[in-house]
Amino acid sequence: MHVPDGVVDAPTSLAAGVAAVGAVALSLRAARAEALEARAPLTGLVAAFVFAAQMLNFPVASGTSGHLLGGLLAAVLVGPWLGSLAVTTVLVVQALLFADGGISALGVNVLNMAIVPAVLGYGLFWVARRLLPGTRRGLLAATALAAFASVVLASVAFTLEYAVGGNHAAPIGTVLTAMVGVHVLIGLGEAAITALTVGAVLSARPDLVHGAGELRRRASGHEAVAA
Amino acid sequence: MSRRTLVFVLCGLLVAVGLAFGVSRFASSQPDGLEKVVTDQALDAGAAPHALADGPLADYSTKGIGDPGTSTGVAGVVGVAVVFTMCGGLVWARRRVGRRRFAAVAEAEA
Structure with missing residues (x-):
């Protein structure tokens, strides 16, 4: 789902870049409450896991594959702000080290x-x-x-960006249908992987699942206190 | 960080390394959903190749390693290490800054 260079024009990429920097700054600010729980190694782990899982493309239709986006997974595990920081780190490393995702499209x-x-x-x-x-x-x-909805929303977000700054090679309706169509299938994979992973962490350490809420409180919650 | 959390993080990293090194070679090499739509509908007409396409780890293969599975696996392990360090470091640094500010505010109020 990495947009390469040259799909979205320079002004739109720049605007998206400014919005992204703003969102990251906001995340850093808002992460204060989340970060106070000594979450640095855990957030690093979530980012590392998302990176590894994104390498594992699974087939979805003839000639097409999909991979985990991991944003929702990260948010459920460490909270939305640290979660978006984790995935942002993954994307920066992918663009700069692995030539995956355009630099102007970051x-x-x-x-x-x-x-x-x-x-x-x-x-x-x-x-x-x-x-x-x-x-x-x-x-x-x-x-x-x-998790399912997050992938479909991401595909809609791309279509909007293409509508604003694309080359108009195809009608927006056609792009939207194609993007949402294939990402509904990828979203099913995202839902399965995300639920499996959260389930596994929930079994091992329910107190480390940010989104567990009452479940976390019902468990002993030693880490939240100890940290 | 408690000992239990340390063990959890180490186990998690082991899983990530296992996926990146051992499983990545079995991943589908078909284009992903967005790449497919972009190519099918020519949304990227005239786009240049990635500026860093000649990098040592470009496209998840390690320059100088012939075996494709190992080449991808090594690139993946490097990525896992870099991402963990960068992201963990960022949050760690954020925490320190937050603490220092908190201390400064507390001092000013006292």
């Missing part, structure tokens, strides 16, 4: 893959958490739903 990619899934996606997760039962199963269902 702002666009940070918006689509870090901010939209981690912040907007977490908002959806928050709502789903309140509509679903406050059990482990309810939490995982909310995680899966929000």
Whole structure:
């Protein structure tokens, strides 16, 4: 889902870059509450895991693959602000070290893959958490739903950016249909991987799942106190 | 950080390294959803190749390693290490700055 250089024009890329820098600065500010819980190694781990998982493209349709975006996963594990910082780090390293995602498109990619899934996606997760039962199963269902939606939202975000700064080679409706169509399938993979991962962490250390809320409080919660 | 959390982080890193080194070679090499749409609909007509396409780890392969699986695996492990250090370092630094400011505010109020 990394946008290469030359798909979105310079002014739009620049605007997206400014918006991305603003969003990252805001995340750094807002992360204060989250960071106070001594979350540096955990956030690093989440970023490292998302990087590794993004390498694992899975087939979705003939001639097409998808990979985890990981923004919602990161947000559920360490909170939306640290989560968006984690994915932003991944995207910067991918663009500079692995030539994955254009350098001029970095702002666009940070918006689509870090901010939209981690912040907007977490908002959806928050709502789903309140509509679903406050059990482990309810939490995982909310995680899966929000993970799915975060990928579809990211594909819509790209379409909007293309509508503003694209080359007009294809009608926007066609781009939107194609993007959402394939990302509905990728979103199913995102939902499965995200729910599996959150489930695994929940089994090992429920107190380390930021989005667990009452589940966390019901568990012993030693780390939250000890940290 | 408690000992239990340290163990958790180390185990998690081991999983990430395992995925990056061992599993990445089995990943699909088909274009991802966005790449496919961009190519099919010519959304990138006239785009130049990536500015850093000649880098030592470009496209997740390590220059100088012939075996494609190992080449990708090594690139992945380097990426895991760099991402962990950068992100962990960023949050760690943010925490220190936050603390210093907190201390300054507390001092000013006292």
